[in-house]
Amino acid sequence: MKPRPLAAAATTVALVAAGLTVTTGTAVAHGHGYSALIQRASYGVPHITARDFASLGYGVGYAQAEDNICLIAEQMVTVNAQRSRWFGADARNVSSDLFHQKAIDDRSAERWLVGRRDGVRAPSDEVRDQVRGFAAGYNAYLRRAGNEITDPACAGKEWVRPITELDMWRANWARMVRASSGALADGIVAAAPPTAGGTSAPASAPQAEAVVAAADGAPAGVGSNAYGLGRDATASGAGMLLANPHFPWDGGERFYRMHLTVPGRYDVEGAALVGDPIVEIGHNGRVAWSHTVSTARRFVWHRLALVPGDPTSYLYDGQPRKMTSRTVTVQTSAGPVSRTLFDTHFGPVVVVPGTFDWTAQAAYAITDANAANNRALDGWLAMGRATSVGELRAVLDRRQFLPWVNVVAADRDGRALYADHSVVPRVTGPLAAACIPAPFQPLYASSGQAVLDGSRSSCELGRDPDAAVPGILGPANLPALVRTDYVTNSNDSYWLANPARPLEGYPRIIGDERTQRSLRTRLGVLQVQQRLAGTDGLRGTRFTTGKLWDVTLGNRAYGGELVRDDLVRVCEAQPAATASDGTTVDLAAACPALRGWDLKVDLDSRGAHLFTEFALAGGLRFADAYDPAAPLTTPSRLAVEDPRVRTALADAVRKLAGIPLDARLGDVQTEPRGTARIPIHGGRAEAGVFNMIIGVFQPGVGYPKIRHGTSFLMAVELGRDGPSGRQILTYSQSANPNSPWYADQTRLYSAKSWDTVKFTQKQLRADPNLVTYRVGERR
Structure with a gap:
């Protein structure tokens, strides 16, 4: 499906939102309508340039609708409390509708728009223009597509309708309360x-x-890894960032790659959640940032x-x-x-x-604490304009907008930042x-x-004197760290963002300190330490973007590195065990499968799925105690005398009945694309895997569908000649099976390949697949 230019339309559409009459057919700032240049690069990634933020939003709304109109339309059904009307009156849909109808009756989104338009008390004019423009661009594509939407998920469905500016703000409100009211x-x-x-x-x-x-800290089913690398950790001395969010592979929380530019005012490449008008994880010419889900309560x-x-x-x-x-x-x-x-x-x-x-x-x-957080879109806009981690931290301090995530960042001068300056009750x-x-x-x-x-x-919660709004902790009470070597986070608390400088003494509501870290956190730090020591099998002792990519997709299973050999000995000592349901399970095939496993979750790794199921069954039990003085290396020894270890192995073998225990991971873990099944590498955090992938288990088959995990993956260096590096969207740009961009990046991910950063026009014009077109409308 090759995009075609949209003919200029003499259309002025009046919408009523937040009690105000809003014209969506014209850009407020200029009064000349909307006009955006879209340069579609390889894999369908749009690079959108516009003269103002209204037109920029228009281009984003149009491009996202081209690729994912059904996802956006369904989001609007949800936030307008209509799921049980269109998708069935089951208990889950009815509960969702009642929750969102209450928000509508309370005028939750409308209240966000009242107050001084400074981006803290109320959204700025720039952001309002973006939101208004997004709705207009989406509607323009919908008008053009008419009855010819090609995505079978919503083709011909009555619930696909034009959207309003208010719909967008309702969707933004729902994003903000995802880990608070939404979870409850x-x-x-x-x-x-x-x-x-x-x-x-x-x-x-x-x-x-x-x-x-x-409600336990992070929203269910999401997470992330991130590295911020400073000048002491990179070969060039420039800052470098790994962005590795773990989000659902289907539905309205998919990421969408894009590059947005208003010349002289904003220029950011990266990704946003589908339906959002601004880049949320990405980089400009001098600063790059990512987010990981924070442990703080909301x-x-x-x-x-x-x-x-x-x-x-x-x-x-x-x-x-x-x-x-x-x-x-x-x-x-x-x-x-x-x-x-x-x-x-x-x-x-x-x-x-x-x-x-x-x-x-x-x-x-x-x-x-997030029910009144109308600051997020302005916050991300301001992040995109920062020129150093110092400026970025000042944005976080002033606006306090991040709803449930940490920030990991790096800048061109080789400084790295970790901060949990999110919205936390006081x-x-x-x-x-x-x-x-x-x-x-x-x-x-x-x-x-x-x-x-x-x-x-x-x-009552009261107010910190430095807080952006009442009821939340101010920046002085929130953890932050700037380093010239590295910072990292993999969804444990802030405590060991860099083990050389533990962050301690913060309110318990933000996270725990001096407690056991997850195996994924431990491996995340260990990978950096081994790279800097030159003990990871790669050449040199510092990071390049290539080595950062290789480390991230090295697919080590740290739990297996710690206990596999002891587990094999337990298995071979008595090749039968009692499962949790009391049945006796033959372990004869399990022992050699584990012994032959390469301790990775690569496509060719045989037996990886067996260890994964062992870990999920609760088999990773340790004989040694956690030592807060050695948090990255304890505990580490398998509790070989604990009968629950053998029971977990028996449960894993029983669960995998009909699936060869020494099968290649790529043969049992796949993602469907049309009639094809794309083999997928990566594994579960419970097994100590950094590159997290969670598949849907099907008895006798394996994992024929990925539910969530590594999604937008970016390794970017902020060099003197501009940003460079690698990036990919694991599930591809479009959810539409009839789109040319439905499976291409998924195949790239399967091969551990990548798309390049294309921040400059020189980088972009070197793309042999570049297609350029303009969208817009006039009064």
Whole structure:
């Protein structure tokens, strides 16, 4: 499908958003309409240039719609509370709709647009123009495509419709609360006063384990690795960055590669989540940055002491306060569904049966620190204009916009930055000591989940003097580190961003310190240390972008390096074991499969899937204790006497029945593209794999579909002649099976190959596949 130019259209479309009349057919700044130049490079990556931010947004909306119109259209169905109307009235869709309808009724997105347009109190004119332009560009493509959308996921579907500026802000709001209200949406929808003699626990309420796990720091199912390399770690002395986010391979949280330019004002190459108008992970000419999901909490609980005899009133400084109730109604394919939802001055009431119940004596509300975070798009815009890690850190300090991620960055002068300057509720040490009731102190110590006494005004979150807004920790209370060697993060806390300079003494709500690190974190640091020591088998002692790529896709399974030999001995000592269901499993084929495994998760690695399932079954149990003085090397010895080790191996063999235990990983782990199955390397973090890939298991087959893992992968160097390096989108640019860009990068990833950084016009024009066209519309 070769893109064609859009003929200029004399179209002015008036939309009503946020209570204002907004013209989307013209660029606000210039009044000349929209005009964007799109240069499509190899693999369909658009390089978009426009004279202003309205036209830039227009070009982004048009290009993204060309490639992923169904993904964006479905996002808009979700945030407009219409999933159960179009996709079925199952419990999950109804709960989603009720949650989003509540946000619509609360005018959550509209409130974001009120206030001074400085990018902190309210979005700036530049960002509003971008958002407005994106909607107009998407609509322009939809008009042009008409009934000829080629993606079978939404071709001919009534739910594909023009979008508005307000739709975009609703989608942005939903992104911000992904790790807070969004993770607890089922509990918000299920919250209801107790019946006589009981507690609130409707059948549709989420189980405690599921809700707490989803809210446990990071959003469920996402993660990342990142390296920031300074001048002491690179061959050239320039800064270098590895971006390696782990996100879903399908749906609305796919990344999209793009390069956006407003000459003299903004010039950034990288990737954004589909449906977002700004680059979120990427680089300009002097600075590169990536994000990893942070361990910090995004909400706090408030325990409400209820007024006797009135479970919808709570005591606050000794005086009763009435909860606010609202009946929310959504239209489903089976008819209307209504639910009464409850709010307090802290925020919504939430139930988690067995953990946070609504009884006659107590209920629980949350304060979501991201519910008012309207700063993110301006924050990423400002990041893209930074010229050093110092300037980038100043952006983080002033705007405090990152919803649930860390920053790892590097600049041309060879400095590297780690910072968890994300949005974190202001739970300081003194507040936690004074306001978390004794029964909840262990929960806070172990997980960072703060349950505050909601009956006292002295236990409100308050304000740090340097915080961008009330209720969140200011920059002085947040961890950051600048180095000239390296910083790294793989979703553990900030503590060992660089082991030579541990970050300590921060509020527990941000993360833990001096605790055991994951095998993925340990391998991530070890890989850098071995590269700088010249002990990783590669030439030299510093990084180039090529060596950074090779290290990232080296596909080491650190858990196997530690315990495989001992596991083989356990297996060979008694080649039969009892599985967890009590059955006896023959291990005769498992022992040689493990012994022959190359300790990697490459396509040719035989037996890797067996070790993965052993790890997932809980077999990685260690005999030695964790030592906080040696956090990168302990624990390390397999607990060979622990019977659960043998049970886990038996469970793994049993689960893999019908699949050869010594099969090549590339034969059992694949990604479908049309009738082809593309072999996929990488593996599970539980096995200590850095290049994380999670497949969907199918008995007797293996992993014929990738669920999530390595997605946008970039190794970029900020040299004196401009940025250079390698990048790839593992699942390819388009989700449309009829697009030419549906499988090309997936095949590249399978071969460990890459696309090059194309930041300069010289780099771009050297691309033999370059196609250029202009999109726009006039009044």
